[in-house]
Amino acid sequence: MADVTADDHPSPGPVYPAAWEADVVLHDGSTTHVRPLRPDDADALQAFHVGQSERSTYMRFFAPLERLPERDLARLVNVDQLDRVALVAVSSGAEPQDADQIIGVARYDRIGTDEAEVAFNIADAHQGRGLGSVLLEHLAAAARERGVRRFVAEVLPQNGRMIGVFKDAGYEVRQRTEDGIVAVGFDIDPTDRSLAVMADREHRAEARSMRDLLHAGSVVVVGPGVDAGETLAGRLAARVLADLLVADPSVLVHAVDVPGDPALPMHAALADVPGPVELAVVAVPSDEAADVVRGLARLGVHGVVLLTSGFAEEGPDGLDRQRALLRVAHGAGMRVVGPGSYGILSARAGGLQLNASLADAPPPTGRIGLFCQSAPLSVALLAAVRRRGIGLSQFVSAGHRADVSGNDLMQFWADDVDTDVVGLYLESLGNPRKFSRVARRLSLLKPVIVVTAGRSGQVVPPGHAVRPTHAPPRTLAEMLRQSGVVRVENTHQMLDVAQVLAHQPLPAGRRTAILASSASVAALVAEAVAAAGLVVSGHVQLLPEDAPPERVDAAVDALYGDPDSDVVVVVRIPTVGGPDTVLQEAVARTAARSGRTTVACIYDLHGLTPELTATDDDGREWTVPAYSTPEDAALALGHAARYAQWRDGDRGRPLHPEGVETRAARRLVAGWLEAEASGDAALALSPERTSELLATVGVSVLPSFRVHDADEAVAAAESIGWPVAIKTTVPALRHRADLGGVRLDVADETELRADVEQVLTLAAGHEQGDVDAPLEVQAMAPHGSACVVRSVEDPLFGPIISFGLAGDASDLLGDIAYGVPPLTDVDVAELVRTARAAPRLFGYRGLPALDVAALEDLIARVAVLADDLPELRSLELNPVVVSEHGAVVLGARAAVSRADRADATRRLSRV
Structure with a gap:
């Protein structure tokens, strides 16, 4: 779901942390809005407290308390959002002027350097x-941003539900009972188990919300008015209703x-519709949409x-309309498909369909689920599906995906027993890290086929909320x-790939x-097979056009009887005459019985x-x-084989290198950023600080x-021990032994002084490096291959790890490999x-094999650091010499720099 940008809430107090606002999906598939508590929430907080049962109040305050005293109320709503933080879950009022209704509160008060007392209601x-689990996830994330690493709480023994929330979150909870009070404590740094718990909660909630949409048994269609038949909105509403x-x-x-x-069943107003209703299809002008959605809340719409369109794609005013619509919908517990959606289709028992779409001729039911953002492209896509005879289990067009996205549908399809294959057409990816996490989980169960708009996949159509990216397309x-x-x-x-996989x-x-x-056709097919990444097994069966039925059967049996083949490609294009029905029947029958994956190119057959x-x-x-x-046949088969x-391969295990202390890294970086007060600007670390940071994850820099001159270079070499390396600090020559900027294996003082003079002379013609110290002296590393390992924090993708061998050739030819953490050992x-x-x-070429395991360990440590430390704007290890x-x-x-990562498991956001 999309984060909703907060309105400005001017107050003389602390800066309002708008980045903590998020719309979330709950266990029952409904939605709510989570945001920081504000001073103007006093009345809402008092109403929330008064509405609680005596038992709930006692559980929270350990005493009966009918109303919050004014002094306590003022203290509770005035928090500094640093040492005292409070978050609330809210629902929208029935009328535009109504204030938010608080339905849940979570807060912490710092009681130590990195410890805070936490409470929920x-x-x-x-x-x-x-709600408790969601608020805990959000509060823990906010606390980590503020340097808190441990939560403690005092809970009554009978409040087993709250203790269960802490334990079920995946944290290692310690508890003890003293004087009738249970004291609990747990570290809130993410662990494999807590991340898995959060991902599973997110999966179940989003899947449930999509199931409520796609399995709706009641629908209301809301149009722009009975006299608006010639308008686009009127035609859209009439089409869906029909x-x-x-x-x-x-x-x-x-x-x-x-x-x-006029003979159609019609209600005069939305207020006349009897509830409950599960799904609403709305086609009204954009400035009326929020009011319509508010009216739908009474019906319990999911x-x-x-x-209709007219929202964020039309500029700032449209974006305001879209945000207002989402605030109303999410506050009332609804998901939104669109704006600009083509609608949804869903297969039902008995071959019937829920056709809440603009498709007047829907495809047959089947085992393929399709997601398409663009409404115009949906027209062409569904037409192609029908021409091929492909059956669909579901089809969803998200339009500008202000809320429901491909991630939501993938969560649903992971559990849907009616879907075997998933296809996604994506105009943009608003949250690639979450997409990667969800897609990997789904791909282990079912094939996921993706088309991205443009080769780069970084097209951003108007109205799509997507962060900028500086990542290369290969990312x-x-x-x-x-x-x-x-x-x-x-x-x-x-569709080519989907039909073979399904x-x-x-x-x-x-x-x-x-x-x-013929032999010539077989040669062409063999070329296509090889180009698709397949291997011709050597069994090529030629079957002339005039072959009698018995020869056809014999040829097919021989082809499928070959134990050295895994897949089969059948190509039959006669120069005269029509289709060979004998061949078709033989191939279909034998392929089904053998279980051998088969594709065909046969005259007059398609799909x-x-x-x-x-x-x-x-x-x-x-x-x-x-x-x-x-x-086409070979390409589809090649994708299926890969x-x-x-799926059959080892996907590896999460990275946990020994000696990695990312908590220490966070403390270091937080201290440096606070001391420098650099704001959002990147702070370049000194070599000493860089080495200190890398040491927290077990990486040492030689x-x-x-040094300034030859005398200092000799003194340094004497302290290090011969031989040494001497290099310039000029950027253009810093790592260029081939250009003379680096001299290796310097064995004695005479050689060193001569090299210093030559390097300084060479550097004089280039842009200066470190003016105070134009040279570096370093101990010689063992001989091997020089590599470069980098990490960059991208606004859209988050951390990106890259690897390549050092040198101009790698840079000029783009011989660089990329990975997006979190990585497994297999990924590395x-x-x-x-x-x-x-x-x-x-x-x-006969050279000794190098210690690749040591290199992989180094990359793993960098990947863990980059994944756990969003403040790490960039890191370059150059060179990394890999020896035997x-x-x-x-x-x-x-x-x-200050952290600004788009994705976290606690938030369902794409911006």
Whole structure:
């Protein structure tokens, strides 16, 4: 869900932390708004307290308290949001002028350097919805930003629900009982278990909210007025209403102000609609949408499909309208699909559909779930689906995805027993880190096929809330690869891959057998197979056009009887005559019974056809998908084989290198930033501070000594021990031994003095480096290959790790591998091996193999530091010399700044 930007709340007190505002989904699939408590919330807080039961009040304050005394009330609402922090969950009032209603409060008071006492209070009417867990996640995240690392609380023994919230959050809770009070305490730094708990809570809540939309049994369509038939909004509303009325008769349909046939059932006003109603489809002008959604709250609506546009894509005024709409919807517990949505389709029992969309001819029901942001593209996509005969389980168009996004649908599809394959068309990714986390979880269960707008995947259409990014386009490709996502170039390829993954078994391998009508066709098919990353097994069966039925059966049996083949490509394009029905039946029958993944390019067949459908010995129906060209067939099969290999492979374990203390790193950086008072500007760390920071994660930098002249260089070398390296601090020559800026294996004083003179002369013609100390003297590292390891904090992607071998060739040719933390040990190994020059590390051309394990350990430590420390704006280890025994960091640079990371597991935000 999208963060809602807070209004300004001027007060003489502390700066209001608007970044802590978020809209969240609760266990029951409904929504609420979480924000910091404000001084003007006094009346709402008193109303919340008065509305609580005597038991709840006693649990919170250990005493009966009918009303909060004015003095205590003032103290509770006036917090500094630093040492005293309070968050509230609120719901919207029924009228625009109504104040927020507080339904939950969480607060902490610092009682030590990094320890705080925490307390919660949840409205009686809203207990059991997961508010306590959500508020704990948000409060813990806010506390970590303020330097608090441990929560303590005093709880009555009978308040088992609150103690359960602490334990269920995944923290290691310690408790003791004294004088009838249970004292609990726990560290709030994320652990594997607490992160898994938060991700699981997020998954269940978002999946539930999507299930409520897609399985709605009652719908209300709200239009712009019965006399608005010629307007776009009027036509949209009329189209959806007509589709709903002819789709599933078990769905109860209401209509308000929808132009069209006066004989249709119509309510004069929204207030006349009897509740409850689960889903609303709204097509009204943008300036009326918030009021309509407010009126829907009375009906208990779970979700709103907003067909009309006129919101954030139209500039600041439209953005204000969109924010107002979301505040109303989320405050009333609703999810919003749109604006600018094409609608939703969902398969139901008996082959019927919930057709709350603009598609007058929906596709048949099936096992593929599709998500598409663009409404115009939805028209073409659904038309292509129908032409191919592809059946869908669900289709959702998110439009400008102000709220519901592809992440939400992936959460739902992970549990949906009616969906086997997922396809996503994404115009933009608002939260790549969350997408990666959710997609990886889903890809381990079901194939996920993704098309991004543009090759870079960084197109930002008007109205889409997306942070800027400075990451190279390859970053997105690497993130998708890590997540197990099948990335394709266009929607044509997406459907090509979807139909083979949905209607054929997963490939057991890449070895490919070919059936073709001639040697020349077989050669072309073999080329297409190889280009798709498959391997021709050597079994190529030629079947002339005039082959009799018995020869056809024999050829097909021989093809599928080959034990050295995993997949089959059948190409049959006759020069005269029509389709060969004997071949079609033989291929369909044998493919189904053998379980061998098969694709076909057969004249006059396209998509999923009955001619290529057969059942296996267990009665399950399989269809061999037909493609227009052999290249399309081979490409789809290649994607399927790579996905199967990824899913069957070892995905690794989370990184936990020994000796990593990221808490110490956070303390160091917080102190430096506070001392420098640099605001949001990046603070470049000195070499000493950089080494101190890296030491917290077990990375050491080979010491170097800044010197001015030959005498100081000799003294430094004497203290280090011969041989040494001498290098200039001029940026253009700093790591360039080939240009003379670095001299290695300097063995004695005479050689060193000569090298110093030559390096200083060379540097005089370039931009100066460190004026005070133009040279560095450093001990010699063991001989090996020089590499570069970098980390950059991107506004959109968060931390990005890159690796490459040092030198101009890697930079000029782009031979750099990227990874997006959090990484596993397998991800790190693949990162090192992805660089095209990586063979130099593994014994290239008879050279000894280098200590790649030490290099991977180093990268793992950098990845953990970057993931846990969003203040780390940039880090460069250059060079890292990998030898036969170890990896040594010879140079390091780092910069830090205030944290501004877009994603955290506690927030469901994309901005």
